Amino acid sequence: MQGLKSAVRGCGGPCVYEAVPDGGWGWAVAVAFFFVEVFTYGTIKSLGVFLQDLMTEFGESNSRVSWVIAICVFILTFTAPLATVLSNRFGYRPVVMFGGFLISLGTISSAFVSSINEMYVTIGIVSGLGYCLTFLPTITILSQYFNRRRSLVTALASSGESFAMFAFAPAFMALKEIIGWRRCFIVIGLMQASLIGCGALLRPILIRPDQEVSGEVSNKEKLSVKLQTIYELENEDSQTNVSSEESEESGDSGVTSLSASSADLRATTATQDPSETRALMEDQGEKNQGGQATLGTPLNQLEAGEKEQGEVGPLVQPCRPKLLDFSVLNDGAFICYSLFGLFATLGFFAPSLYIIELSKSRGVHPEKSAYMLSVMAVSEVCGRLSIGVILNKVRMRKTQVLLGCVVLLCLVLLAFALVTEFWGLAACCCLYGFLMGTVGSTHIPMLAEDYVVGIERMPSSVGVYMCIQSFAGLAGPPLAGLLVDKTQNYGSAFYSCAVGMGLGAIFLAMVGPAKSGLCHRGKTRKQEEEEGEEEEGEEERGEEEEEKVSQDSGSTDYLDVDLVVETSPAKWSPEQETNVV
Structure with missing residues (x-):
């Protein structure tokens, strides 16, 4: 029985490595993140299937119904700092498991609402908070298990969102025709309960260079x-x-x-x-x-000195991570990158929400319009896999590759408003899905790169980044719905997405100059004085070290002379003693 308990404790305890493993238990974490993507972003993007049903059921407009998705996305991203605090305080595993419970509870509760306002609470707030507590800790710990393969593994694992869109859109369309949209929400909620099991796979990782520490001790x-x-x-x-x-x-x-x-x-x-x-x-x-x-100090004094410093303590005391660190807001590169995420998010959710209705308004049969999401999903898988391979091969900065994808994505969003038939829409969906896969799978893991914030500050910076990003998630779908209500044209929803993506590209292009310091050339007088004081302090410390070295060398010469005198004690005389001493 004791052996079974120790085995269970070993399977559930932290994984200890001497360096970042680039594998190991990280593959189990990658599988968990795959299903997290399926039942978080994959489900959110598939809710566009129920848009017309909710409008008919509650007699609401496009903009009113789209607030369900907007509030959900806003809570998902705005509460990211809360997820960071809870993860640092309680660990990734319990936070993700509790998040899976909230997602399932909110989705199942949505089947029993009597107004759209109640759905704002069930899906918008309850499920939205669960999405945040599930998604953010999982992607953070996955980045800690991989270094060289991080881009590729993240792209593969995040493809769960695309597979969900490919399978869920036609499946939900057929299921709601059989059992109705309310029972369909119950089925979705029960499937999302599997996220509790995914959270159980998130074993914490500890990096301990044992050989170096043992070498120092020996x-x-x-x-x-x-x-x-x-x-x-x-x-x-x-x-x-x-x-x-x-x-x-x-x-x-x-x-x-x-x-x-x-x-x-x-x-x-x-x-x-x-x-x-x-x-x-x-x-x-x-x-x-x-x-x-x-x-020359006796051994007992040496031992006493060791006891005063605590001889049983570890050589390196582990530092408890800060619950939340806002120091990244002093980094110009992080500010520019956060503004990129803020504006680019305008184009993340509205297209998948309105593509079915856009296809119907352009003369596409309702049954075929549901396959537009499937086309997006298949292309998005290809995009996620391709960008993972590309980022592992290129020698240029990864933000430059991401910038090219964002610019092309902006052009594709403009093309949605211009095409008028099935094949044109299918081509736009294919291009949009591919480019969206490249951007969606890399914009958060890109924070771990040294020219953005680095892997050490990623756990705290990702929470702040998603919090800033949340405001665009809140405004994006309602803004697109408002334009549709005003113009009676679903194509106008894609204009707002294109404008936001274009602004995001501008700020992404500024990340490199901000990191290299080109945006900080003008220094205040106070900063110059502080730098001067630091330089003077370094010079003084250097002079003190030189004096110590000279004293050490002087004492060594004296000791060498004394050693020679000691080897001939028969010739020792008080006069020699006086001269030497």
């Missing part, structure tokens, strides 16, 4: 043993060669001990790495009073 132990042996031998030599009276008068025992120790120490540390030797010497010096007493 070097310290070896040096301590050498110092102890040297001290004991020194005492024996001083007791044999020098009488107690001469020792009391001249203090020769201490000088001899120090000289011997210095010579032996130079011999024993000559083969070691200079940086390691210096670090170990400094560590031993900190445990004593410094100066010549470092090698």
Whole structure:
């Protein structure tokens, strides 16, 4: 029974690696993220199938019904800092499991609403919060399991959204004709309950370079043993060669001990790495009073110094991560990248929400119009896989590749408003799906790149990024619905998406210059004074180090002379003692 408990604890405990594994349990996390994409973004983008049913059921307009999706997306992104705080406080696994429960609860509750306002709460707030608590921690921990393959694995795992759109759109269309849209929501909610199991797969990861730490410990132990042996031998030599009276008068025992120790120490540390030797010497010096007493201090004093510093503690104390870090807002590159996400989000959800109604208004048969989402989904899978391979091969900055995809996506959104027949719409859906796959699968993992914020600050920065992005998610679908109500043309909804995507491309192009400092050339007088003070402080520290080195070299020369004198004790005289001392 005890063995079973330990096995279960081992399977559920953290995964410890010496470096980022680029695999291992990360593949299980990738599978979990695949299904998270299926039942979060994949389900949200497939809700356009029920748009006309909700308008008929509650007698509402396009803009009123589209607020369901808008509120859901807004809560999903705006509460991202909350997901970051909860993940840092309780861990990724319980947060994702609780999020899966909220998603299922909100979707099932939507089957029993009597007005669109109640659906704002069930799907918009309850399920939206669950989407955030499920999606954000999963993609964050997935990025920690991979380094070199991060772009490819993220693209593969995020393709679950595309497969969901491909399968769910025609399936929901057929299912609602058989059992009605309310029972269809119950079925969707029950399927989304599987996210609780996906959360159980998210084992935390710990990176511990065990070999380096053990190497440092062994070097310290070896040096301590050498110092102890040297001290004991020194005492024996001083007791044999020098009488107690001469020792009391001249203090020769201490000088001899120090000289011997210095010579032996130079011999024993000559083969070691200079940086390691210096670090170990400094560590031993900190445990004593410094100066010549470092090698002449009795062993019990050394042990006492070690106990004062806590000999049982680890060499490197783990730092508890901040619950929420807004310091990324001081980074110009992050600000530009966040503004890119803010405006680009205008084109993320409205096309999938209105493409079916746009197809019907252009003369496409209702049964064939549902396949427009499937065309988008298949192309999106290809786009996600392609961008993963491309980003692993290219030598240029990945943000430049992303910028090219965003510009092309803006042009495709404009083309939606111009085509008038089935094949033209199908071609636009194909191009849009491919480009949307490239952008949608990379814009969040791109934060882990060093020229944006880096992997160390990603857990906190992704929450702030999605919070900024949330306002466009709230405004996008209602703005598109308002344009449709005013113009009675579903093509006008795609104009707002194109404008937002174009503005996003401008800010994405500014990420590189902002990171390299071209946007910060003008410095205030206060900043210049602070930099001057830092430079002066560095110069003073450099001079102090030079003085210490010169003192150390001087004491070494003195010890060498004393060592030569000690080798011929028969010729020792008080006059020589006076000259040397």
